[in-house]
Amino acid sequence: MIELDDIDHALLRALSRDATQSAGALGKLHGLSQPATWRRIRRLQDAGILKGRRAILDAEKLGFGVTVFLGIKLATKGRVSLEDFERAISAIPEVQTVEHVLGLYDYRVRVVARDLADFERVLRRRIMTMPGIGDVEANVLLSEERRPGPLRGVAS
Amino acid sequence: MIELDDIDHALLRALSRDATQSAGALGKLHGLSQPATWRRIRRLQDAGILKGRRAILDAEKLGFGVTVFLGIKLATKGRVSLEDFERAISAIPEVQTVEHVLGLYDYRVRVVARDLADFERVLRRRIMTMPGIGDVEANVLLSEERRPGPLRGVAS
DNA sequence: CTTGAAAAGAACTGCCT
DNA sequence: AGGCAGTTCTTTTCAAG
Numbered sequence A, B: 001m002i003e004l005d006d007i008d009h010a011l012l013r014a015l016s017r018d019a020t021q022s023a024g025a026l027g028k029l030h031g032l033s034q035p036a037t038w039r040r041i042r043r044l045q046d047a048g049i050l051k052g053r054r055a056i057l058d059a060e061k062l063g064f065g066v067t068v069f070l071g072i073k074l075a076t077k078g079r080v081s082l083e084d085f086e087r088a089i090s091a092i093p094e095v096q097t098v099e100h101v102l103g104l105y106d107y108r109v110r111v112v113a114r115d116l117a118d119f120e121r122v123l124r125r126r127i128m129t130m131p132g133i134g135d136v137e138a139n140v141l142l143s144e145e146r147r148p149g150p151l152r153g154v155a156s
Numbered sequence C: 001c002t003t004g005a006a007a008a009g010a011a012c013t014g015c016c017t
Numbered sequence D: 001a002g003g004c005a006g007t008t009c010t011t012t013t014c015a016a017g
Helices: A006-018 A023-029 A033-045 A079-090 A116-127 B006-017 B025-028 B034-046 B079-090 B116-127
Strands: A050-057 A068-074 A095-103 A106-112 A133-146 B050-057 B066-074 B095-103 B107-113 B133-147
Touching: A006 A023, A006 A033, A006 A050, A006 B050, A023 A033, A023 B034, A033 A050, A068 A079, A068 A095, A068 A116, A079 A095, A079 A106, A106 A116, B006 B025, B006 B034, B006 B050, B025 B034, B034 B050, B066 B079, B066 B116, B079 B095, B079 B107, B107 B116, B116 B133
Parallel strands: none
Antiparallel strands: A050 B050, A068 A106, A068 A133, A095 A106, A095 B133, A133 B095, B066 B107, B066 B133, B095 B107
């Protein structure tokens, strides 16, 4: 695990907000030259801390106005049924994320749909028909805010 | 809302997986020239479908080995308390996403911590002490899979 | 839509402090 | 480590078919 200073943290924070910024522009903000900034970014990539860059799509503009979070409890959980479930749920196109979790539920799933009627179709025809499915709880997304998350040591 | 063809969808899918690909390289994969591909990407950006590009960080490599999803039910929900809650929860550095939802819970929150002991500290000192907080449910992330999500019309 | 080309900028390299 | 200078690549824009 490599050592990161404040500038590294600032670069990570800036890039996690907007990855289109050039090394030169980022460097100017922190008093570094373009090559120095670029070498730091390269180092963060090589260390695996910067995993990649993804384009962020607007689901609403693509016609998917409804986002629903499902909490799913399996009726039967052997090792086989976990993998079966993951394979089956991942095959549903409307599913954006599948999170295997520990707690009240076994899986947390993010689903998008054109509207509530479309979501009901997905829920009834694709989700509820899955083998081994138990309790399902749903929450409809109203609004969402993302933050960079912590980077520094967070004082104890 | 602009019209998108299969190539547009393929470009969105490719960029949402890896936004570092050049227009030239992407075009080659889909039988388009570099300027044609670039114009399509530009069009998708101007339409707001491509909202931006974000760097993906590895929380574990940054020393945050624990991710927990909280389902939070407020005890008192007036318009004021919703905004108060959002302001307060957003001020916690360990909080990555705050989702206002409709259903069994009022908010869904993604929290990262160094380990479970660190998470307990955040939960007890930062979350449970928030004004107006009601029931809190927690799920610890074991593994996560992300998919591009649907783009096309999804046959009915 | 294509190809070709040109200008700007960003990414990358090697050398030096 | 960081800066400077130079090279290579991509981006961005153009003209012409």
